[in-house]
Amino acid sequence: MNPNEYAQAVRDALADLPAADLEELVEDLDDHLAEVAAESDVPLEERLGSPEAYAAELRAAYGGRPEDLVQVRPGVRARVGSWAAGTVARAHTRASRFPPYRQLAGFMPDLRPAWWVLRGYALGLLLVSISTGTTQFVPESIGAWLFTLAAIWLSVWIGRRARQGGWGRTLLVAVNVFAGFLFVGGMVAVADWNGQSEFTSYAPVVQVGMGGSEVYNIYPYAKDGTPLQDVRLFDQDGRPITLNPEINGYVIDQRCQEGPTPLNEYPLPLRRDPYVAAWDLKRGISPVPAPESTPCATPTPAPTDTVTPTPSEDSPTPTPSAR
Amino acid sequence: MAVLAVLHERDSYGYDVVRRLREAGLEDVGDASVYGTLRRLFKAGALTSYVVASDEGPHRKYYGLNSVGRTQLTESAATWTAFAGTMNDLLKEVHA
Numbered sequence: 001m002n003p004n005e006y007a008q009a010v011r012d013a014l015a016d017l018p019a020a021d022l023e024e025l026v027e028d029l030d031d032h033l034a035e036v037a038a039e040s041d042v043p044l045e046e047r048l049g050s051p052e053a054y055a056a057e058l059r060a061a062y063g064g065r066p067e068d069l070v071q072v073r074p075g076v077r078a079r080v081g082s083w084a085a086g087t088v089a090r091a092h093t094r095a096s097r098f099p100p101y102r103q104l105a106g107f108m109p110d111l112r113p114a115w116w117v118l119r120g121y122a123l124g125l126l127l128v129s130i131s132t133g134t135t136q137f138v139p140e141s142i143g144a145w146l147f148t149l150a151a152i153w154l155s156v157w158i159g160r161r162a163r164q165g166g167w168g169r170t171l172l173v174a175v176n177v178f179a180g181f182l183f184v185g186g187m188v189a190v191a192d193w194n195g196q197s198e199f200t201s202y203a204p205v206v207q208v209g210m211g212g213s214e215v216y217n218i219y220p221y222a223k224d225g226t227p228l229q230d231v232r233l234f235d236q237d238g239r240p241i242t243l244n245p246e247i248n249g250y251v252i253d254q255r256c257q258e259g260p261t262p263l264n265e266y267p268l269p270l271r272r273d274p275y276v277a278a279w280d281l282k283r284g285i286s287p288v289p290a291p292e293s294t295p296c297a298t299p300t301p302a303p304t305d306t307v308t309p310t311p312s313e314d315s316p317t318p319t320p321s322a323r
Numbered sequence: 324m325a326v327l328a329v330l331h332e333r334d335s336y337g338y339d340v341v342r343r344l345r346e347a348g349l350e351d352v353g354d355a356s357v358y359g360t361l362r363r364l365f366k367a368g369a370l371t372s373y374v375v376a377s378d379e380g381p382h383r384k385y386y387g388l389n390s391v392g393r394t395q396l397t398e399s400a401a402t403w404t405a406f407a408g409t410m411n412d413l414l415k416e417v418h419a
Contacts, residue, residue: 025362028337028384032358035338035383047354054355061359 001051003033006044009051014059025062116159117152119179124151126182137190141275216245218266231266240264249276324403325349326360327388327396330370334387337361361386369395 001009007029014022037044048054095101128144129136139145158172220228233241242263245251250270252263272280329335329343341357364370369392375383388396 024366025359027362029358031382031384032337035336036354039338057353057355058359061353061356062363 001043001045003037003044004030006048006051006054007033010055010058013052013055017059021063025058112159113156116156118183119176120152120155121148122179122183122186123155123175124148125186127151135189137186214244214248216243216248216250217268217270218243220266229267232262233264233266243268245270246273249273249280324396324399325352326357326364327369327392327399330386330388331393331396334385336375336383336385339383340386364392367391 007026010029011022011026014025017025033044036047040047045051092105096105125136125139125144125148128139128147132144134140136144139148218231218233220231222228235241240262245268249272251273253269253271325344325347326340329340329347332343335343337358338354340361341352341354344352344357361370365372365386369389370386371389372384372386375385
């Protein structure tokens, strides 16, 4: 094989390259091979190996691309992806000059498991809220707790699995972004309670009664025995006087409320805490009158054994409740 | 980088680069690798080239470093030196 034949064989082996690339690569190949051949009488094949092997080496040195990838052009998605990745990488490189950022970037990976737990919590509670139709920031029942824990477990399991490419990865990124917004949104919503808890914790909880019997509602009556509604009580310092009906298994009936009611507005529209009511049933106890029937229209003083408004001499004894 | 270093010494043509690399101790360097590398560096704009007519043989295309090539060589050399230093330190125990 003379140099020209050898060069032609190499060209043939590289025929799959784009024409411009090929031309540039083999431009001087003939001269170069002639030079090599001129130095010794040993045939080129023996000194340089087969033309195919020579071509493969040439290809590797020239482009460093494996043969089967030469013609593959990246799709739009891959190019956009690599552009985005490049932008992020450049920003990262630039920010890496600042030590605080380096430290942050250094321990961020350690926080990943914490994020897995948070996103599982957020998404699990979202599903609980959707399925129960009530917005829950903390699981309200055993079932909700179990479901949320399962969601956390699933989230951690996904997080621990090896990185995967393709649509699975894209989907995961989307879910992460969604969970991030959800979490921040939940935090903002919960933050609204800050003011309220300040209000209630500031207010004294009045405890009246001896031996464990506790006042959890107040029924004001006028001198002539007329039951009064929506009476707000304050102590000497102007602090609202509130009670603690939850301890006795009652909750304020929010169904009648338009917006938050002051907790010191009496009588409180109480109803039996549904969970406690279920518990009562189990134990075969039904100590509770059901104010649920007409909780809003005519707030019948909800009833208890202990609440007996002190009647004045001439007043009719107020009916304690619909027993 | 070896090709850049050889060309930094003096301008040279393809087969001469191969010869000089082999003399320098890189006996196994492939002719095609050197040729391909030269074309790649040229395409990347790190080399200038000019053709010199030769009396006894074919025309020779000489390659030389331009400023891009010199910068690339300096950077590569610094990287390599740092890496080699690290490896030497690591391997000190092995040799001892």
